Amino acid sequence: MKHIVIIGGGIAGIETASALTDAGHWVTLIEKDAQIGGKLNNWSNLFPNFTPVEKITDELKEKCRRKDFSILTNTEVNSVLRNKDKFSINTSDNQQLEADAIVVATGYELFDARRKEEYGYKIYDHVITSADLEQLFKSGEKLTVAAGKIPKRIAFVHCVGSRDEKSGNHYCSKVCCITGVKQAIELKKHLPDAEIFCFYMDLRMYGKHFEELYREAQEKYDIQFIRGRLSEASEKIDKSLLIKAEDTLSGRPLKMNVDLLVLLIGMEAGKGTAAAATSCSIGCEESGFLQTADSFLQSNISMQDGIFLAGSCTAPMTVNDTVLHARSAAQEVNNYLQKTR
Amino acid sequence: MEPTTFIWPFTIGLLFISCFLVIIVGIWISSLSRIDKSRIWHNIFTRKSLESLREIFMESLLHRKIFRKNAVLGYMHMSLAFGWFLLIVVGHIDACNHFQSLSVPAYKAIFFRFYISEAATTLSGKILAASMDLLLVFVLSGVMLAYFKRLNSRLFGMKKTTQLKIGDRIALSSLWLIFPLRFLAESVSAGIHHNGSIISQPTGNMLATLLPIHLFEMPLWWAYSGSLALFFMAMPVSRYMHIPVEVVLIFLRNYGIRVKKRISGFSRIQVYSCSRCGICLDSCQMNHAAIKDTQSVYVLKHIRNRNITDEKLFNCLLCGRCQPDCPVGLELNDLRITQRIESTKEYNSSYEYLKNGKVAVSPQTEVIYFAGCMTHLTPAILKSMKEIFALAKVKYWFMDEDKTACCGRPLMQVGQYEAAKKLIEHNRERILASGAKKLVVSCPICYKVFNEDYALPGIKVQHHSEYLLELMAENRLPIHKLPMRVVYHDPCELGRGSGIYHQPRLLLDEYTELVPMKNEKEASYCCGGSLANIKIQMNERNQIRDNVLDEYLGYQPDILATACPLCKKTFAKSNKLPVHDIAEVIYMAIQQKNISIAGEIKDEKVPKVEFWR
Numbered sequence: 001m002k003h004i005v006i007i008g009g010g011i012a013g014i015e016t017a018s019a020l021t022d023a024g025h026w027v028t029l030i031e032k033d034a035q036i037g038g039k040l041n042n043w044s045n046l047f048p049n050f051t052p053v054e055k056i057t058d059e060l061k062e063k064c065r066r067k068d069f070s071i072l073t074n075t076e077v078n079s080v081l082r083n084k085d086k087f088s089i090n091t092s093d094n095q096q097l098e099a100d101a102i103v104v105a106t107g108y109e110l111f112d113a114r115r116k117e118e119y120g121y122k123i124y125d126h127v128i129t130s131a132d133l134e135q136l137f138k139s140g141e142k143l144t145v146a147a148g149k150i151p152k153r154i155a156f157v158h159c160v161g162s163r164d165e166k167s168g169n170h171y172c173s174k175v176c177c178i179t180g181v182k183q184a185i186e187l188k189k190h191l192p193d194a195e196i197f198c199f200y201m202d203l204r205m206y207g208k209h210f211e212e213l214y215r216e217a218q219e220k221y222d223i224q225f226i227r228g229r230l231s232e233a234s235e236k237i238d239k240s241l242l243i244k245a246e247d248t249l250s251g252r253p254l255k256m257n258v259d260l261l262v263l264l265i266g267m268e269a270g271k272g273t274a275a276a277a278t279s280c281s282i283g284c285e286e287s288g289f290l291q292t293a294d295s296f297l298q299s300n301i302s303m304q305d306g307i308f309l310a311g312s313c314t315a316p317m318t319v320n321d322t323v324l325h326a327r328s329a330a331q332e333v334n335n336y337l338q339k340t341r
Numbered sequence: 342m343e344p345t346t347f348i349w350p351f352t353i354g355l356l357f358i359s360c361f362l363v364i365i366v367g368i369w370i371s372s373l374s375r376i377d378k379s380r381i382w383h384n385i386f387t388r389k390s391l392e393s394l395r396e397i398f399m400e401s402l403l404h405r406k407i408f409r410k411n412a413v414l415g416y417m418h419m420s421l422a423f424g425w426f427l428l429i430v431v432g433h434i435d436a437c438n439h440f441q442s443l444s445v446p447a448y449k450a451i452f453f454r455f456y457i458s459e460a461a462t463t464l465s466g467k468i469l470a471a472s473m474d475l476l477l478v479f480v481l482s483g484v485m486l487a488y489f490k491r492l493n494s495r496l497f498g499m500k501k502t503t504q505l506k507i508g509d510r511i512a513l514s515s516l517w518l519i520f521p522l523r524f525l526a527e528s529v530s531a532g533i534h535h536n537g538s539i540i541s542q543p544t545g546n547m548l549a550t551l552l553p554i555h556l557f558e559m560p561l562w563w564a565y566s567g568s569l570a571l572f573f574m575a576m577p578v579s580r581y582m583h584i585p586v587e588v589v590l591i592f593l594r595n596y597g598i599r600v601k602k603r604i605s606g607f608s609r610i611q612v613y614s615c616s617r618c619g620i621c622l623d624s625c626q627m628n629h630a631a632i633k634d635t636q637s638v639y640v641l642k643h644i645r646n647r648n649i650t651d652e653k654l655f656n657c658l659l660c661g662r663c664q665p666d667c668p669v670g671l672e673l674n675d676l677r678i679t680q681r682i683e684s685t686k687e688y689n690s691s692y693e694y695l696k697n698g699k700v701a702v703s704p705q706t707e708v709i710y711f712a713g714c715m716t717h718l719t720p721a722i723l724k725s726m727k728e729i730f731a732l733a734k735v736k737y738w739f740m741d742e743d744k745t746a747c748c749g750r751p752l753m754q755v756g757q758y759e760a761a762k763k764l765i766e767h768n769r770e771r772i773l774a775s776g777a778k779k780l781v782v783s784c785p786i787c788y789k790v791f792n793e794d795y796a797l798p799g800i801k802v803q804h805h806s807e808y809l810l811e812l813m814a815e816n817r818l819p820i821h822k823l824p825m826r827v828v829y830h831d832p833c834e835l836g837r838g839s840g841i842y843h844q845p846r847l848l849l850d851e852y853t854e855l856v857p858m859k860n861e862k863e864a865s866y867c868c869g870g871s872l873a874n875i876k877i878q879m880n881e882r883n884q885i886r887d888n889v890l891d892e893y894l895g896y897q898p899d900i901l902a903t904a905c906p907l908c909k910k911t912f913a914k915s916n917k918l919p920v921h922d923i924a925e926v927i928y929m930a931i932q933q934k935n936i937s938i939a940g941e942i943k944d945e946k947v948p949k950v951e952f953w954r
Contacts, residue, residue: 115913118718165879168914232718 010038012311
């Protein structure tokens with residue numbers, strides 16, 4: 001029986017593990033956190049149809065319980081050594097694992113919004129990120145700001161830490177446009193009297209039902225989309241925020257007072273993926289995401305024989321893209337193990 | 342012996358260069374402003390002229406500043422300059438002594454050895470002849486070193502040496518030929534007439550045993566005279582113009598004349614005073630981004646030749662790091678800015694929308710606070726300053742709270758002088774109308790222009806690092822030391838630009854554990870974010886920044902402190918090292934908040950937004 005080690009217990013890792021177990025392999029999943037499920041655990045509902053995250057995570061966890069593969073939580077990979085077709089993996093709790101193949105599914109990290117200091121995240125009271133908002137959605141029903149006030153005007157800023165030369169990330173994080181539309185609608189449902197503005201560069205509604213949701217946001221929920229990036233925000237005495245932007249469609253500078261500012265933060269490869277790139281000796285692209293053998297037919301193949309890639313460690317991905325990418329990774333591993341038998 | 346024909350190339354060359362210099366220096370001086378001309382008249386018969394002579398001796402002849410950089414490089418320059426100078430002086434004394442006359446024509450001194458057919462008989466004559474031989478060897482050692490420098494500049498502490506154009510090549514080749522030819526000519530004459538001294542005589546005798554030297558005598562003296570003539574003729578189109586022009590520069594500079602915003606005779610004098618030694622090349626951080634043709638030495642050359650392109654002129658951070666290294670003490674930054682003003686078309690800058698309005702400030706106002714646009718983009722600095730003002734109970738008027746016109750410095754840096762003047766006038770009127778006596782600025786870019794280009798009589802302009810130090814000294818700020826290793830990055834406009842090195846250090850020393858660094862103060866780096874460069878690419882900026890950060894990381898600091906919002910933003914982008922403005926550091930120290938190694942402020946603000954349960 002062949003043994004496969006999967007690094008990362010998010011959706012990509014779990015899905016790959018489950019598919020490889022089905023194919024009759026022995027799989028070990030290594031997760032650095034105490035629980036599996038990755039960043040999805042912190043989310044509330046998923047675009048484009050507001051599916052509660054639990055529907056996905058419960059099913060994934062159910063797979064973990066039902067299927068026969070081992071999970072090492074609170075564990076990180078220290079080093080990976082190759083000996084011909086075998087890999088020897090040393091973990092942070094000094095276990096030695098022997099594997100015939102490795103799948104890297106280390107995922108992404110959220111952009112640290114403090115790096116865009118001009119938006120005042122963690123400096124001003126009422127600037128939050130899209131991830132913070134999901135946490136708030138998870139926690140209750142009604143939203144308040146200073147002194148129990150219900151926010152009347154809310155602004156979303158798209159592309160925070162994505163497509164931004166100044167923060168060093170040139171790429172598009174792919175999920176934030178539609179996340180903004182989804183969250184704006186959710187907020188409007190919570191606060192029907194609030195005015196909601198989205199400041200965008202352009203909106204990339206590429207996925208199934210995305211464009212429809214965007215249209216619904218405008219027609220049904222009266223959310224206003226302004227093409228223009230925020231230049232800065234400043235806090236007033238009442239803790240509301242004065243934001244400055246340019247409406248590039250009308251060609252005018254614009255000042256606006258809002259009660260809440262939501263930053264739609266992008267994805268970065270992060271430390272886990274960087275560590276995996278080093279320990280496995282596989283290359284990174286300029287963006288920090290892992291290099292794939294090609295983008296069409298070998299998007300799960302790394303620069304090292306026997307090491308495979310799954311999910312958003314290769315590029316920003318939505319949940320459904322990640323699941324599909326994980327399954328194709330399992331297929332590639334299976335083919336590889338058949339060949340080396 | 343009567344003059345022979347070979348003296349003519351030399352004599353014509355000398356006449357040519359003398360006339361040329363008188364005319365061109367005359368034109369430059371006559372184009373100076375009336376104030377500058379009166380500066381000359383008022384100072385010419387004062388100690389300043391003597392000081393200038395002393396400076397000329399120390400710098401133009403001994404090259405003291407180059408010695409400090411590298412002893413071999415200093416020796417090379419000194420042997421050529423001081424050695425040649427002594428050859429001329431001692432040669433004249435030798436000739437005067439021989440001919441027993443005080444009015445010996447130049448050619449007789451220069452070609453003295455040709456004109457004498459007997460050996461020196463007097464003791465003074467012998468000593469002078471021996472000195473001339475030794476001096477020539479001294480100069481020749483410099484020529485040899487110059488030769489090696491072209492082959493390998495690293496031996497001289499320089500990573501790079503300048504690239505030469507045709508005029509320079511002719512002048513350089515003739516300069517290198519002058520002294521070996523003189524040595525050979527004198528030795529051959531000594532071999533024929535048996536009248537040499539300690540070195541030329543043995544050399545002459547040796548040559549006589551090997552060659553029919555009488556055939557070589559005249560051609561060698563011709564060649565020597567010709568190489569001198571060639572050098573003089575090539576001088577106006579070569580870098581060696583710096584030799585005479587630097588002398589003029591030193592006098593004018595000591596009389597208090599400086600480069601202004603516009604090109605003038607004095608800025609031309611500075612441009613011609615550049616010896617293109619290339620010492621400025623090594624300190625330039627553009628090298629870190631593989632940009633190697635925009636450095637001061639090249640830009641001055643193109644300004645002089647009137648073929649400067651915007652690509653080179655504007656691809657510079659104006660960090661001024663080359664300036665302290667310049668052995669001639671040229672105002673490299675200001676020279677570049679004057680040329681930028683000259684090369685820039687003024688854009689339509691009516692600024693009609695700027696309304697001065699009424700400035701209503703309470704008479705108790707102690708301080709005008711001007712944050713500046715970059716500080717508005719770094720709200721952590723702004724917030725710290727506001728909290729500190731509140732803590733020290735300072736009555737202040739926040740002049741640009743709702744934003745005001747720009748300070749004008751970024752426009753000035755890119756040559757938009759007329760536009761900058763309008764903004765300066767607008768802000769100036771508002772500052773004066775407030776009636777307050779102190780202007781505190783958070784951005785060094787603003788600080789420099791407020792200090793230098795705003796006429797604000799009776800108003801003290803301070804950067805917040807100076808001001809916070811003052812508050813601390815007046816016991817208006819509590820002191821709590823943070824147990825953190827801090828390295829301090831000097832912002833260019835505050836440090837080299839305005840000479841504020843000590844105040845931020847005194848503050849940080851009081852509130853943190855400040856770690857000294859090798860490249861600080863005058864030698865400090867630029868962060869790479871400078872607004873003055875409008876040609877550089879973002880990835881090139883990042884290379885410059887990362888180079889600096891890598892060096893800082895070597896000191897294993899907990900945080901990097903700076904005193905400029907632009908430096909902070911530039912460094913913060915890299916994520917390599919937590920970076921904070923000095924105002925933030927002081928505020929955190931007062932609050933006794935520790936910053937963890939990862940740079941996170943413990944018990945930092947969590948966004949206060951919640952759902953009702």
